[in-house]
Amino acid sequence: MRDEASDVLAGFRRGDPAAFEALFQMHQRSVYGWLLRIVRNVSAAEDLTVETFWRLYQAHARFDPERGFEPWARRIATHAAFDWMRAQRREVELTVDVAAQPGGDPAATDEIRRATAEAFGRLAPKLRIAAVLAVVEERPHKEVADALGISVGAVKVRVHRALRQLRRDLEKQGMKP
Amino acid sequence: MKQGSEIRDQGLESTEQLLRKALEPVGERETERDLWPAMRQRMEAQPSAPPWFDWALACGVAVFALAFPASIPVFFYYL
Numbered sequence: 001m002r003d004e005a006s007d008v009l010a011g012f013r014r015g016d017p018a019a020f021e022a023l024f025q026m027h028q029r030s031v032y033g034w035l036l037r038i039v040r041n042v043s044a045a046e047d048l049t050v051e052t053f054w055r056l057y058q059a060h061a062r063f064d065p066e067r068g069f070e071p072w073a074r075r076i077a078t079h080a081a082f083d084w085m086r087a088q089r090r091e092v093e094l095t096v097d098v099a100a101q102p103g104g105d106p107a108a109t110d111e112i113r114r115a116t117a118e119a120f121g122r123l124a125p126k127l128r129i130a131a132v133l134a135v136v137e138e139r140p141h142k143e144v145a146d147a148l149g150i151s152v153g154a155v156k157v158r159v160h161r162a163l164r165q166l167r168r169d170l171e172k173q174g175m176k177p
Numbered sequence: 178m179k180q181g182s183e184i185r186d187q188g189l190e191s192t193e194q195l196l197r198k199a200l201e202p203v204g205e206r207e208t209e210r211d212l213w214p215a216m217r218q219r220m221e222a223q224p225s226a227p228p229w230f231d232w233a234l235a236c237g238v239a240v241f242a243l244a245f246p247a248s249i250p251v252f253f254y255y256l
Contacts, residue, residue, distance in 0.1 A: 011225065024213055032208040040200070046208060048216045057220065116199035135193055136200045167192040 009065045022058070023069060024053055030070065031077050034147070037137045038081040038129055048084055052077040069145055078129065078147040112175060119169040123162055130158035131166075146161035 011019030013158075031052055036045040055076050056063075063072060120128065126148075133144045134155060145152045170176075242249055 021213065024216055028212050029207045032212070033203075033206055036206055037203045038246060040203060046210075046215070049208070049212050050219050053216055054219050112195065113199040116195050120200065121194060127191075131196070132200065139194055154206050163189045163192045163196070166196065167188055170192070170195075 003014050006065070009063075009069060012060055012069075013063050013065060015060050020053075020057055021054075027070065027073055028053070031073050034079055035077050037139075038078065038132060039084060040132070044084060048077065050081050051084075052080045055080060055137055074147045075149055082125050082129060085128065115170065115173060115175060116166070119166055119173070120162075122169065123165055127158050127162035127165065131162035134159050135163075 008019045008022045012023055028049060032045055032049045035048045035052070036042065039045055039048065052073065056073060059076070063069070120131070123131070129148065132146060133139045133147070134141060141152045141155045145155045148155065150158075238252075242252070
C-alpha cells in the first residue's frame with residue numbers, strides 16, 4: 001500500500017498523467033474542502049480546485065515527495081484562493097452559500113451579522129484568510145501557517161490585525177462589538 | 178479550546194465572537210461531483226508554457242522595479 005502510494009508520487013514527479021489522475025482522485029475532496037473554508041462559495045471552490053491541481057500539474061518537477069503531497073497541495077490551494085479573492089471586488093459577499101445557511105446564533109441580529117460579514121469582506125485577503133481559518137473554522141495556527149507559508153507568530157499578527165480592523169469598521173458604522 | 182482566547186484585548190474578544198456568529202463554519206464538506214472531467218478539459222485546453230503576456234508583465238514589473246527601487250517594499254506589501 002505504502003509502496004503503491006510512493007509509486008504514484010514518484011510517477012507524478014516524473015509527469016506521468018496516470019499518476020496525476022490518481023492523485024487528483026485521492027485529494028480532490030480535501031483540497032475542495034480546504035478551499036471552501038476560505039472562499040465560502042461552492043462554485044468558486046470547485047473552480048479553484050481545478051486551478052489548484054492545474055498549478056500542481058505544472059509544478060510537478062518541483063514536488064518533493066519527502067514533504068508530502070497534501071501540505072504542498074494545501075499551500076498552493078491557499079495561494080490560488082488568495083489570487084481569486086484579490087481579483088474579486090473588495091466588497092465581496094462572504095455570506096453567500098455558506099454563512100447564509102440556517103443554524104446561526106439567534107442572539108446576533110440579522111443586521112449585525114450582515115454588517116459584520118460585509119465589513120469582514122472589506123478586509124485585505126491575507127487578513128481574511130488567516131482570520132477565517134483560525135477564528136471561524138478554528139483550524140490550528142500551525143496548520144494555517146503552513147498553508148500560508150508564514151510563521152505561527154505571523155498568523156497571530158494577521159488575525160489580530162483582522163479583528164482590530166473589523167472592530168474599527170463596525171465602530172464607524174455606529175456598532176459597538 | 179478556542180485559539181482566539183490567546184488574544185487578551187477584551188474588545189477584540191467580543192469582535193471575535195461577533196465574527197463567529199456572522200460567519201458559520203463550513204467544517205468538513207466534500208464536493209458532490211467529480212471534478213476530474215473539468216480538470217481534463219483544463220489540461221487539454223491550455224498549453225503548459227506561460228503565455229507571452231505573462232513574460233511581458235514580468236519584464237514590465239522588472240523594468241519598473243529597476244526604475245523605481247523604492248516601490249519594491251510597497252509592491253511586496255500589496256502582493
